[in-house]
Amino acid sequence: MAIGMGVQAYALTQATVRALYVDLLSQAQWEDLIRAPDYDGVLALLSKTVYGATLQVDRSLLTPRRAAYQIRFHLAEVYAKLIRVSPSRARSVLAALWHHYEVDNIRVALRGVEAGATWDQVLHLLYPMPRYVEVTLAQLEKMVRSGSVSGAVNVLKGTQYHSLLDHALTRYEEERSLFPLEVALDLGYRRNLWDAVLGLGKQDRETALMTIGMVLDIDNLLWALRFRVYHHLSEAEIINYTLPMGYEVRDDDIRLVARGGDSAQAVFRAYPELRESLRGALFSTGEELGKLEQALLRLLIARCRRMFIGSPFHIGLPLAYVLLNEYEVRDVTLLIEAKAARTPASAFAPLLLTPQA
Amino acid sequence: MFRSQSMIRVELVVPEHDIVAVTESLAESGTFEVDARNPGESSVSQANAWDQQATVYAALAQRISSVMELLAVDAGSPPAEALRWIDPDTVARDVDTIEREVKGPVQELQDARRKLESLSRTRSQVVPLYGLGVDLQRLRNTTYLYVILGSMPVDNVARLQASLEHIPSTLVRFGERDGLATVILFGMKRDAEILMRAARSAYLTVAELPDEYQGTPAEVLEALEEGITRAREHILSLEETLHHLHATRIRRLRHLHWRVQASLTLAQTIAGFRKFRYSYLLSGWVPEPGVERLRRSVVAVSPETTIEVAQPTVQERAVAPFQFSNPPLTRGFQQLVTIYGYPNYEELDPTLLLTLTFPLIFGVMFGDVGHGLLLVALGALLLSRRVRALRSMAGFGTVIVACGVVATLFGCLYGSLFGFEDVIDALWLRPLEQTTDILLASVIFGVGVLTLGMGFNVVGAALRRRWGDVLLDRNGLVGILFYWSLVGLGAGVLNAELPMPVGALAAVAFVTAIVIWLSERLKPLVEGHGFKRADLGMGLVEGFFELFETVLSLMSNTLSYVRMGAFAVAHGALSLVVFILAEMVDPGKSIGYWIVVALGNLVVIGFEGMIVGIQTLRLEYYEFFSKFFTAGGRPFRPLSLAKVEGR
Incomplete structure (x- = not known):
């Protein structure tokens, strides 16, 4: 019965995802891109891919920063298409996931205000979000033009982000640092995403947790480790700056990291499959944390690819597809910046997540 | 025209x-x-000082707009007199003065509002403690205990408790308002730093009690109320100051706004x-x-x-x-044309044809004397611009009036008045009773409209001297002949009386089909460029498929007009449903019956009127316009220094 309902609800979604799947860059295309002689070569190759349409901009304007901005339009289209064709509950989860970029845009706008940047300087650092947004481009512009952080927060009145930031404003005023605002934004957003997932039916919830749950776990674990390694925060602070919920990473793991316990124990308990590749790591240096992040994201990408095996009539398929796209866009951006800076392939290729996954 | x-x-x-x-x-x-x-x-590079001037004016415009926003002054309408360039230094001096006048009180007002907000927040933090008979100041000055009183997001309370699991402490939660909980955190003085860092990381905002607010919560609340009253009075007096500034500076600000905007446009244009x-x-x-x-x-x-x-x-x-060079009465229809697209400069403007056919098609589908007259009244209301909310739709007033008039005429032809079929006689037919006749009439009407469209295409091509298109295009003379021969053959199948034998019609259809098939090859020949031989094989294959598509589109375009008759029938049927419902509600036909009839009629007018309007637009855009209108043009946009936002 449940399967039958799933087929009915997700028939259009899975057909759309299947049709879009071929747009992902193939291994051969990645190899060509990595081998491209320079930035122009990358643009020429990308113009023959699904990103070609978004790069239809006068070449003189297509700086690496602009190119990175343009290719993000593709992700916006992917999200818009899948949100449109998904059943209503899945739609709210996809939209909540999509709002991750809205959070990033708010963060960029706040940093722009703090740095006294102009709107033109900020615009192309934003994620293009033409649809399914709570904070419009006009509001972001108003935030930047407001000239003060409290004014910028005020612009967000009526959105879910206002109360999150408003509660943190006192600390901003005292410390003159965006850190408390950004942490409040991150925590609040992820709580909402978690709640959206919990609002799904049983089967969808379990499937969604396999991807979104892992995304939240990775963030939570890395936050805890970074707060300890880089910021030297106290146990109580780390706990307050992390999420109380998780899928594979438990609150006990976070508390273990927070009180300065054996971080490796927490990491390998949650992800035993990393025990071999990261053997001996203590996760107490920036380099080790970088490696851990790479390994976790590769694990997530592999899990997303596995979603395409077996029954496709569930929320896991669109979620896996948008995540694969997100990491592909991240990799293309990295490639563009590396080629523009004439970085040798040996230096940046190992950092790409999607080609080797 | x-x-x-x-x-x-x-x-x-x-x-x-x-x-x-x-x-x-x-x-x-x-x-x-x-x-x-x-x-x-x-001979000289285009880069000139006007770009820099434009930047200066843009900055001035931004400053003026900020001051206007602070004083809640809108731009108003552009001034009647011609807008002229204004010296930027003069503007800068004026703006400096106004900014000085405005910014002080505005800053003070913001501070006063912030103070009011802070007092209100403190009050809401203290309210839950009202019954506590303890001096809050003394609570803070204890020797061994460390106490933090404040408010924090409700979502963070449990996390803060968890984070202090290993620290001797107690978190007491009092009340909750707007997602914030009032809490008191008790701990040991020696753990003060840990407790404070934990509290801050959980976004606990410590209640700052100024020195004048001392005593028990009840006493503090009383003092807070007085402080809030004083802050409100201060805000009121500042608002009055700003109101006065608004009244005295509004004219100057608007004047500067328009002159600077004009100068900005001027500088950008000259650049x-x-x-x-x-x-x-x-x-x-x-x-x-x-x-x-x-x-x-x-x-x-x-x-x-x-x-x-x-x-x-x-x-x-x-x-x-x-x-456009159409009479003012057709402006609403002209707007419908521009929604589809602007005619190319050399193309014919379809506005007048739309003015004739749109109300006709609508009227056929929506024929009812009562509903038509109500539409006329609605259109007249829009045209009168009396209702502020409807002013933006005034342009469509003529369209609605015309549709209403024709709907009324067809109401007379159908004998329908607010859905009653027995009040007036039908001058022509009753769609519900003569369904076949109305459907057939719709198709005949469609054939006429499509032929009109093709004829318009012929005239347009002739004016552009594209003789190949005049003669051989699928929407040209050959196309018309082909279409009519197909229509004749169709009529023959239905046993209609034909002016010529079926065999002759078939021959005409066959010959014209061949011509259309070869039309892309023959057009250059007609226009004196010789027969087009390049890619002959591929051209013939493409021509065949185009012919096939032509036949299909002619058939589907013609049959599309059946919907006219179908909607005329549906209109009657919907009215019938209204009467059935009314009788079910009130078989005695007293007040209940008439309420249902009135509401039903409103639903029919609103709901069906909208659908019929969309269907009419569809028939015009996809069936009719596709025969002659490419809409590849652009509007004439004269230079103007009075740019109004949103227009």
Whole structure:
């Protein structure tokens, strides 16, 4: 019965995802891109891919920063298409996931205000979000033009982000640092995403947790480790700056990291499959944390690819597809910046997540 | 009426010292569209000081708009007199003065509001502690205990408790308001730093009690109430000051706003002109009747300016703007055309045809005397602009009136009044009873409209002297012949009386089909360019599929008009449903019956009227326009210094 309902609800979604799947860059295309002689070569190759349409901009304007901005339009289209064709509950989860970029845009706008940047300087650092947004481009512009952080927060009145930031404003005023605002934004957003997932039916919830749950776990674990390694925060602070919920990473793991316990124990308990590749790591240096992040994201990408095996009539398929796209866009951006800076392939290729996954 | 206002290409060579006056004069005339395309080679780089001027004006505009926002002044309508360039230094001095006047009270007001907010927040933090008979100040000054009183997001309370698991402490939660909980955190003095860091990381905002607010929560609350009253009074007096400033500065601000906006547009426009050593070259489009007036006004401000006027070349005509020349009554229909697209400069304007066919198609589908008259009344209301909320739709008033009039006429023909079929006699037929007749009549009407569209295409092609299209296009003369022969064959199948034998019709259809098949090859021959031989094989295959598509589209376009009859039937049927419902509600036909009938009629008018409107638009756009209208043009946009946001 449940399967039958799933087929009915997700028939259009899975057909759309299947049709879009071929747009992902193939291994051969990645190899060509990595081998491209320079930035122009990358643009020429990308113009023959699904990103070609978004790069239809006068070449003189297509700086690496602009190119990175343009290719993000593709992700916006992917999200818009899948949100449109998904059943209503899945739609709210996809939209909540999509709002991750809205959070990033708010963060960029706040940093722009703090740095006294102009709107033109900020615009192309934003994620293009033409649809399914709570904070419009006009509001972001108003935030930047407001000239003060409290004014910028005020612009967000009526959105879910206002109360999150408003509660943190006192600390901003005292410390003159965006850190408390950004942490409040991150925590609040992820709580909402978690709640959206919990609002799904049983089967969808379990499937969604396999991807979104892992995304939240990775963030939570890395936050805890970074707060300890880089910021030297106290146990109580780390706990307050992390999420109380998780899928594979438990609150006990976070508390273990927070009180300065054996971080490796927490990491390998949650992800035993990393025990071999990261053997001996203590996760107490920036380099080790970088490696851990790479390994976790590769694990997530592999899990997303596995979603395409077996029954496709569930929320896991669109979620896996948008995540694969997100990491592909991240990799293309990295490639563009590396080629523009004439970085040798040996230096940046190992950092790409999607080609080797 | 069917063509664009004739456009003339105008080029002006303006001495540098007159460029502002000439540009102002061009804008004032309202008849000059700047041609943004490169007008030719020049000896001097285009980069000039006007770009910098534009930047200066943009910054001034931003400052003015900020002050206007602070004083809640809107831009108002553009002034009646012609807008002129204004010296930026004069503006800067004025803006400096107004900013000085405004910013002080505004800053003070913001501070006062912040203070009020802070007092209110403190009050809401203290309210839950009202019954506590303890001096809050003393609570803070204990020897061994460390106490934090404040509020924090409800979502963070449990996390804070968890984070202090290993620290001797107690978190007491009192009340909750707007997602914030009032809490008191008790701990040991020696753990003060840990407790404070934990509290801050959980976004606990410590209640700051100024010195004057001492005592028990009840006493503090009383003092807070007094403080809040004082803060409110202060805010009121500052608001009055700002209100006074608003009243005295509004005219000046609006004046500056429009003049600076005009100067900004002027600077941006001049920056786009081709610059020579001592002169500028301007080129653009002017509607023919306005050329002389433009010449006179330019010469009046700059006698040294040279003006060259020329009819556009063939290439230029392809990019010339289109300006409608329709009577005012057709403006609503013109808007419907522009929603589809603007005619190309050389193309025929379909507005008048739409004005005739749109109400007709609508009326056939929505024939009812009562509903039609209500639509007339609604259209008249829109035209009168009496209802503020409907003013933006005033342009469609004529469309609705025309649709209402024709719907009323068809109501007489169908004998229908507010759905009652037995009050007036049908002058023609009753759609519900003579369904086949109305459907057949719709198809015949469709054949007529489509033929009209194809005929319009023939006339348009003839005016452009494209004789190949006139004769051989699938929407040209051969196309019309082909279509009518198909219509004749269709009528023959239905045993209709035909003016010629079926065999002859089939022969005409066959021959014209062959011509359409080969039309892309034959058109150059007709136009004197010889037979097109290149890619003959592929061309023939493509031609065959185009012929196939032509047959399919002619059939589907024609059958699309069946919906006219179908909606006429549906209109009657819906009214019938209303009466059935009314009788179910009140079989005695008293007040309940009439309420249902009235509500039902409103639903029919609103709901079905909208659907019929959409269907009419569909028939016009997809069936009718596709026969002759490419909509590849662009509107004539004269230079204006009074740019209104959102227009």
